[in-house]
Amino acid sequence: MGSQITCFKAYDIRGELNTQLTEEVAYRIGYAFAAELSAKTVVVGSDVRLTSTPLKLALSAGLIDAGAKVTDIGMAGTEEVYFATKHLGVDGGIEVTASHNPINYNGMKLVKAGSVPISGDTGLNAIKVRAEALSEEFVSGRLSHYTSDAFIDAEAFFNGQAHIQPEKLEETDQYLKQSCMKYYVAHMLSYIELSNFTRLKIVVNAGNGAAGPALDAIEQEMHRQNVPVEFVKVHHNADGTFPNGIPNPLLPENRADTADAVKASGADFGIAWDGDFDRCFLFDADGEFIEGYYIVGLLAEAFIEKNTDSRIIYDPRVYWNTEDIVVNAGGTPIKSKTGHAFIKERMRKEDAIYGGEMSAHHYFRDFAYCDSGMIPWLLIAELVCVKQQTLASMVKERIKAFPSSGEINSKLKDADAALERVTNKYQPLASVVDTTDGLGLEFDDWRFNLRKSNTEPVIRLNVESKGDISLMEEKTKEVLALIRAE
Template identity: 35%
Template structure:
């Protein structure tokens, strides 16, 4: 019998199909989700992976057996499922493994209004009950089993996003989009193209728009530099103004400028924050502790209240609710919007960047130059047996140069030369994750190499 602890992670379900995640598991999870949460209706969507239809149908079977109605929205990006949850007031289940390789699939769950379901907000209980169901069988069906209906929300989703960011007055822009054979190949033509709505002043150069869950060109994970190479080359070849790369379920978006240089997610966070603060002056803006320190500097300079959080969407969304933040951004290119039910949407972030670029005559590199003030290492992973001991060793190594420190998420050290570093343990693997930022490339290399020497010794 499958051990669900192996596939039910901190925020969602991820497993190899069919070894770890099959219809029987999906059916048990569907029944358990309805029983634990008490929801009477939910929306369900899926990405382009071949196993999606069967897994969604089995989950719906388990959910309806316990009395919940299911609205099947079919092919969808994850943020389109969040739109369905928010707009229709339904719980949600999105069948996707995001950027994971082709052999994986998974489930992202939410409550009505796109409220997250994680280990601390019901997912652990769902896992435990589903494990019991796998051992003993599903409980007796409800007196009134639920029904499954289908609904196409693509045009509604596109219209809602266009209502949040007006691109109609933009100067003409040439935009290369790398969909990575993922769901952006379905949503970009609807939102940025003319597939369902009036055309915008955007010329979209489509790269890998064919929906193909085997990912024949490259993995749909733009966080890995190797997966941006095709986009970078294409932008330069065709003389585009900007390039966009989405992950498999299109809830994250990465940006490159006209020279093919990546624009850091921290810079995108700062750019979008400035735009959102112009609409809601004085609001809180969330940034996680791995984002560049330029982000809180820029938020404060534009009259906002920077709020620092742990890494992870459940922490971001919870803090947004407490502070009524207008926006939140993470170093991993997840962007959260108050007017999108505090959910993350790569498409809406991309639209803000396009609008900012199209509202002026300069290049994207010039537009974002002030937002990229420091030099960052990116996340560096090391396999470590005793994580606590290594974190303590890093703290001791830099003790004589530390001006401030905290343990909000792992260990963060602010150094006297203006550099900072963070080391934090993975929740699921024997890994330590290191991030370093510094005022100069030389200072960055020195701190990074010294920290890695301690971690990997």
């Protein structure tokens, strides 16, 4: 039997380098992935981290040894792997990425044919079992086929010194390097009418992650078609050392560079991405950050305008604004459990055109029901031009109509006890009890959702009200006090 592997999570693979995730583990995952899926063709890609290429090459070696032909699309965002998997008609795809995790982490996101996600119950656990079952002798023997030494030391690995050389893989016809960028760009631009665009200036902050090259390719095609869009680029060059910090705009302390650039350049709005750019975050012309919740409503309305009677999927943390917009626009709102695997599954079941989470994940039926960090801003840019309104004016009234607290995390000694305290006090008074995901309670003019973390003793609270920001703030403090009364 092989070693216990600890980097498998509920929806993907994430682990600390050299302890939880090594070249050996990556090889095991590749071999097990191909064996479990009986995959003959697999797409792989990797983000900008220095350790992503070494891991991808070890992963590819495992895939090849299990009988798969590997197409390596190079440095890419997660959604580029999603796109290539469906576009090329292959049996599966794997992106090596740790997204916004610390520099000493890495991971993988896995999909089946058609870019259907692989999570715990849909194949990830089975891949883990297969990966662990491989003997140490087999793995080290096969790795030595691709390398002069089977293993590398921790410091070399952390510095991104690939142990498996690409030319070793290229000795067979089982490893192919191929770019899908041209087709990816064409697909991204298919969501909008470029003729609708008037002059725009947009700040784009790739955070030195994988978004820069994709944005450059989109910009090149826009300019080729004489679209009058100017991009002001911040931290644009891909750099695996992340000289400006790990890109995670969900954290308020990481937003200043984008906000300042918007104000300094007089841009119409700003965009910032996380490391693998499957999420995008928007800023208005004043540099104010716009919560993902309100972007969900904006995009839902845009899709319904183009496709009447559309089904829209949303998560249960905050939703009054989304429901109100969708119903008034003639669409059908459908609530789903939080998390990409659940959202994608529900979208397929309902044939929903769009799904959105407050965490800035946006899902699209025509993008294999996958999340994209490029499609949302393209749609927003088109809306700004067509409606001849600022982004701020499009969301201002919605924020006023349904003010929300944003997600507030509380780290506790006993999360279960906190959940019980809140349930006992508020559930008897609620007009609606919703257990789609965590505890959701509705009252006449305010509501909240409380969810436990799956991995740590943390409670996540979201509160919203109907047109009363003072009430929302008051109830947020009230519920938080009860949560934290340990």
